[in-house]
Amino acid sequence: MEGPTVYTIKQELQPFVGKKINNVSGYSKAIDNQIFLNQRIKDIFSWGKHLVFQFDDFALRVHFMLLGTYESEVEGKKFSGDYPKTPYLTLKFDFDNGHMDMYSSALKLHPDTKDLKSTYDFTVDVMSEQYDEEAAFKLMQKKPEAEISDILLDQKIFSGVGNKIRNEVLFMNKILPTRKIKDIDLKTLRQLVKDNHALSWQFYEWRKVGELNNGQHWKIYRKKVCSVCGGKITHAYTGKTKRSSYFCTTCQK
DNA sequence: ATCATTGTTATAGC
């Protein structure tokens, strides 16, 4: 699940802020989930792909990883994740005004933490109003030897960007994922930052109108044939992170 | 049946 979806979830869950958890269930081995029982939620926020529930004296960080999803019912409205529901219910909260079910996700408890939000740097969260393109541009240049494919997924620079977004952004800019930062001119580098940010928001908008799951907007991600030149698309693992990259060796240089 | 995947973290080893 990529950052824009987590941002959406955060928005959907706002009616639970200030509400008490009436019942807790789920099979997470990481946490004794009964600590949440009868606790009141003080804040719900997202940072990149993190979803955070702040309580009075501790905080819970949820990460949906690759396979995680969720379902919720908030004041009569139903919401769900991008992918089909899995049988593994990690954690479920019941409130007077609805419930929140998280599946196949990784939980991390921050004990003795009254304000986890203050420890996050929101200038790198692409979905934050505080996102700073100029700062990202500078951070990228600090890693001249790194491959651009790794950098566009670097959560310390582009928190929230996932594999779909970075593949599309590279294609849009006609840049091969294996190009090193030092071999990309500054104008293009700046544009990559801009597009990584902008496409994250576009992703959010597409999701809102149900145009995400069918992949109708992807030009390169999981495609077989290049939408521009008609050539065969290459699928290979790139960079230190060895994530799946899709690219056209004719259109991207 | 095996393998890859919208992703990160813990651990070991150097």
Next chain:
DNA sequence: CGCTATAACAATGA
């Protein structure tokens, strides 16, 4: 301390 490699997690669909 920092880097890298590897496993671990977890379910589904190709």
